Amino acid sequence: KAGVTQTPRYLIKTRGQQVTLSCSPISGHRSVSWYQQTPGQGLQFLFEYFSETQRNKGNFPGRFSGRQFSNSRSEMNVSTLELGDSALYLCASSNLAGVTDTQYFGPGTRLTVL
């Protein structure tokens, strides 16, 4: 079974631009979560989707948004990029409702904002 895939793997953007990241979960998984990892803050929860519905959202500004499609693939969008948005963005998928099941992470997208 293929693992969680994320595209692109690396991105370089300038301040003020917007970016869209993609995550394809493991086949059959319906829950997708997104996390931001920075050296200063560690891993922080962005949001979680289950069956196209956002069930939970972390404490990030409205510039960060996401969605999930009927095939469980998910995208996250960051508008008006700031230097502080430079980070490794990780998505995770899980099989059941995402509450008690193992979460599997993708390789991440490394975003650099200049």
Added chain:
Amino acid sequence: KQEVTQIPAALSVPEGENLVLNCSFTDSAIYNLQWFRQDPGKGLTSLLLIQSSQREQTSGRLNASLDKSSGRSTLYIAASQPGDSATYLCAVIGGGGSTLGRLYFGRGTQLTVWP
């Protein structure tokens, strides 16, 4: 608010040693606890998942325990090898309300095993 702490922050040991990594969390209302490994610049690899009703889980040379009432978990690595060098992250999944389904991570223990 759930806070997860991992001790030590870094550990450097010779090959063959048995290791204990510690994780503590402030809110015992969790669904489960998961240990991950992260290699530099890479994603997270799941090592072990312990349900809140369980006391421990084992996989190969790894053994993780959970004491939910005291808010503690330990990851035991037997007979360490250079290939075990990585950052080990502990995460708890919230048990309800706004915490439901969210992973709360510690800052990790950076492990170096030298030959």
